[in-house]
Amino acid sequence: MAMTGVLRPGHAQVRVLNLEEGIHFYRNVLGLVETGRDDQGRVYFKCWDERDHSCYIIREADTAGIDFFGFKVLDKATLEKLDADLQAYGLTTTRIPAGEMLETGERVRFELPSGHLIELYAEKTCVGNGISEVNPAPWNAQREHGIAPIQLDHCLLYGPNIAEVQKIFTEVLGFYLVERVLSPDGDSDMGIWLSCSHKVHDIAFVEYPEKGKLHHCSFLLESWEQVLRAGDIMSMNEVNVDIGPTRHGVTRGCTIYAWDPSGNRFETFMGGYHPYPDYEPLSWTYDNFAQGLDYPQRKLHETFMTVVT
Known part of the structure; x- marks a missing residue:
């Protein structure tokens, strides 16, 4: 695009x-x-x-x-x-x-x-990349220094009124909805994944009662091998890992979630497909969100839903 x-x-x-x-x-x-x-x-x-x-x-x-x-x-x-x-x-x-x-x-x-x-x-x-x-x-x-992601990829934020948030991003800022997770009754969205590019998401939101919460900032890696290497480095440094290595159903991304020493969650991420604005959004029903979160294990990790900063 x-x-x-x-x-x-x-x-x-x-x-x-x-x-x-x-x-x-x-x-x-x-x-x-x-x-x-x-x-x-x-x-x-x-x-x-x-x-x-x-x-x-x-x-x-x-x-x-x-x-x-x-x-x-x-x-x-x-x-x-x-x-x-x-x-x-x-x-x-x-x-x-x-x-x-x-x-x-x-x-x-x-x-x-x-x-x-x-x-x-x-x-x-512009300071360049040393190349x-x-x-x-x-x-x-x-x-080769540390995990060494190539770029800041996206963030996931938790807070109320995400239906109105979606309108601001789509009607004013030119984003489009890529995927969503439906609420248990199916009448609203519990989570939304929005893009301003042909990335699978540039920002995402989950409905949550408290305002202004951070779920994670995500850093892009080049390959599944690099995600596994990130897991090795996390273990070597005794980093607290939340989920992974695994693959999402939502976005198809491969991931590890972990926490920095202050409790801020971050993600090392690769993959996903390449949507365009004319694509219809993909929907996940709440009863199948476990597969959307952790596709191999089909597990709804409690910490993912409740731990934010």
Whole structure:
């Protein structure tokens, strides 16, 4: 599909309970590349194959969880249009000046009915991936450091009013519904998977009574072998694993879910199919969601449904 409007997930800012412990985990175990620190005490990371300055920012706080999730848009004109469209829809937007985050241009922030803060931005400094732009190698030495995902892929957020959230993403931001899980009575959606690209999802939501909760941020790997290698590295470092290695029915992705030292869940993910906006959404009935979650075991893992930050 043509890459216009909202391009892709750009960054997540996540709270950790101990900054130094978080830095060690994300730099040495997950294998992200540290790209900066600011006077607010935030530490910036990117995945090795990403070009922009940062995709994952951590800060120390008393509670774990997510501060905001951001999407990069095509250009400044697109940012202005989407800001106006959000306001016309009835949402309040806030302009955050360029430079408030390191190497990042002006951002437009708004709050979803689910209680989550979403940002849009058009500019972030390109720092490259350490590979020449002429006759490039397929990877560099950073790929062998820790788990070393290639990019921030998506996030799953828990909160109320996801039917209204879906309208904002589809009617204002240009996303489309790829898959959904029906509620037990079949009259509404319990979970929705949304895409602004031809990825199987760029963001997802599950209906939950508390606002603003993080289920996980997901990091993309290149192969099933790399997912299994991630599991080895997690075990070597005594990381608490939630689910996997396994395969989802929903999205067809292959996965391991685990927790960082502060209790924020993250995912190492690969696979999935390639949808397009003209595809009909796929639906999973609630009584078969166990297979949608863990296709081989057909198990509805209790922690997946209840543990969030």
